[in-house]
Amino acid sequence: QGEILPTEKMGRFCEEYARGIPPKEHINITAGEAYSLLACAWLDDGTMKDISVAATWYPNSLGLFQNNILTATGATVFPENGLNVYATYVTDTRTLQSSNYLKVYMKTPLSFVGTSDDTGNYSTELTVRPENLAHLTSLSQTQLTVAGGSSEKDSTINWSVSGSSGGCLKTNQQNPIDCTTNISGKDRSLTYIAGSFSGEDLITVTDGDSTITLKIKVLDRKLVQLFIGENSTNLTPESNLGVDLVYDESDKVEKVIFSGPDSTKSYNWNLISNSDGYLDEELVIELKDQKRAIAYYPGKQSGQDTLVLTETITNNLVAINYIDVSHAGGVTQLFFSVLNAKNTTPDTWSKLVKELNIGETYKIPALALYNNDPFAPEPYTGSLSWTSSQIEVGTVSAHGLFRVMAQGLTEVTAQLSGLTSNTILIKVLPGKPLISGQSFFNPAIVARGRATTLQVFVTDPDGNEDIRIVAPELSALGITPLTGIWDTQPGQLYGQGRYFTLNVNIPVNAPVGKYQIEVTATDSYHNNSENFTTNLWIIEKAIRGDINADNTINLFDAIAALKHTVNPAYPANLAADTNGDGQIGIVDARNILKYVVGKLKF
Incomplete structure (x- = not known):
């Protein structure tokens, strides 16, 4: 409020303040350099006085001040929101006065956050080698983070990428399709996405005071x-x-x-x-x-x-x-x-x-x-x-x-x-064995040189309907054993089983007698059935009415005809047919009874 004195008497800083030029609210300092901090006091007579040296500066717990000279080392840790510096001064009336605050931010060289690794192994967590070299593969991405620079929270960081890989940068909030080669802002952490080609990209980061680079070799994506x-x-x-x-x-x-x-x-x-x-x-x-x-x-x-x-x-x-x-x-x-x-x-x-x-x-x-x-x-x-x-x-x-x-x-x-x-x-694991149901020859009694039909019912418990081989052992009759698939059509499907049929021609020189014919079945997974047998009678020649082929015609033949009518698997000599229809049935049983009582001749 008093007379503005010449600069040589009050100091330039005080003069500027007296003329209405406001002091700086914050400054950035670099580790290792010394800074003179200035302070002015209004006196009772309305004049201003430079008290830079006479004042006491705070905080001094970090050993920052030598009088009004501020010196910070690289080991000095400043808060992220800056350090509040101020001065105090005792007036002539013994009154302690405190100044306004000056926000001081520490500046350190920028550096990439990472650890040294000489194993040659790399992953999406980028490993920075001592020579600021890292490896990635094409189309992979990694987080890049820098430390240092100004501790001022709102300081600007400029990122850029260039090179032959075609890589790009994006903030963590950006959509990947918004990836770009230059980003300027407050972000100290970005995502780098490697390009589609093998090559070399150079990441450059600067805050205006220091500049750092990171060389990334982009390798072809390879199966390991x-x-x-x-x-x-x-x-x-x-x-x-x-x-x-x-x-x-x-x-x-x-x-x-x-x-x-x-x-x-x-x-x-x-x-x-x-x-x-x-x-x-x-x-x-x-x-x-x-x-x-x-x-x-x-x-x-x-x-x-x-x-x-x-x-x-x-x-x-x-x-x-x-x-x-x-x-x-x-x-x-x-x-x-x-x-x-x-x-x-x-x-x-x-x-x-x-x-x-x-x-x-x-x-x-x-x-x-x-x-x-x-x-x-x-x-x-x-x-x-x-x-x-x-x-x-x-x-x-x-x-x-x-x-x-x-x-x-x-x-x-x-x-x-x-x-x-x-x-x-x-x-x-072993499959379940095939199961044979009813099997029989029809007719089960057959003369030399005649034909008969073998019927076999086979069940596949696996339910795959893949029965491939059904083979009877006919070598005793002079017939080559059947070891392949029957050249027949499977019958109707009943549950998980089917009837299989085979026409068998009895050789004219086949030995006369009763045979137990063994039959086996196999599916496509080589699951076999247990051997099962069925009876076959070979006779010299057929006698009309001799249904059971015992060379006589009696009441037992009529009974055999009736049983065969009810159950075709019951042995009967079809060649003994009495009425010429090629079947054994009720008519044949009636004719045999007439023959036995003398009312009919064959």
Whole structure:
């Protein structure tokens, strides 16, 4: 309010303030540099005085001030919202006065947030090497974050990307289609999306005071592993931990023998079981002293068991083996997923045991693991080159459909881009045997040189209607055994069974007598029936009215005719027909009775 004194008497800062020029409300400082802070005081006589040196400056707990000289080191940590600096001054009347606040922000060099890594392994969590070099694969994306610069919350950061990959940047709120090559704003974290081409992109970030760059080499997206089978999302590379499956007499997995990777070391085995599984080292006598091996028995419940392996002397973790035990429909499945603490390259992969029944198909799931994210396998639905070790047990289509062919065991693998998947063991359980119902010759009594028809009723309990072979053993009659499919039409379907018929011509030199003919049946999955028999009588020649072929005509022939009428499977000599209709029926029974009492002659 007083006279504005010349600058040399009151200081330029005070003069500017007196003329109405407001002081700065905030400043940015750089670590290691010194700054003179100025303060002015109004005096009672209306004049202003430079009290920069005479004042006491706060806060000084960080050791920032030497009188009015502010010096910050790189280790000085400023709050994100800045540091409030002020001065105090004791007037001539011993009154303590405090100044306004000056907001001070620290400036440090910009840097990318990341860790040094020399293993050559990269994932979507970008790894920044010491030379500010990183690797990604085409079309993958990663989060880029910078630290440093001004601690001023609203300071502007400029991002840009250029290069031969065609990569782009987007804020975390942006839609991917809005990806661009330049972004200016407050964001200290952006998403970089690699381009479609292999090449090299350069990320440049500046805040006006410092500029940093990050070189990203974009590699072609490449398959690194292929997994097949259920639960394959949990499949990870094994260490050289030994895994041997032991089967019982019914070819079910009874136990698993795990052995340690180093024969010179002993190990501690600890099982955490959710399936009621248990360990028994007594069963591995030859390795018990070294504690190199353990026998694992899966429990009766479904659940995941965890087997932890540590070295006995050092107690260092060697491996964690997750064992998924599944019980469904009487089928037990074991799936091993080993996390190797030493990150050793795997030599083998655990086998998933899958059990199928006759007539079933199984779509084998496949997962592909790519170098852009080695911890996130993707479902693979394209065609693969599949291999079944026993094609007579089952075959696999290009898209992974396993078709059961017969009972047995087969190992299945898949290949893609030169990589071979893990192996799954598929066990096809025995099918139910075919069941024979009624079978008979019609006629069951036949003369040499005549024909008869064999009828067989066969049931397939699997319900597949795939009966392929029905073969009688006719070699005793001088007929070549039938081992192929009957060249006949199956009869009407009854439930899960059918009648099969075969016309049989009896040789003129066939031995006379009674025969028990064995018949077998087989379906397309090689399920056989038990051998069943049916009777056939071969006679020298037919006598009219001699229905039972005992060379006499009596009351028993009439009874045989009636029984055959009720049940065609009852043996009857059709050639003994009395009325010439080629059938045996009630008329023949009546004619035979007339013959017996002398009222009719044949």
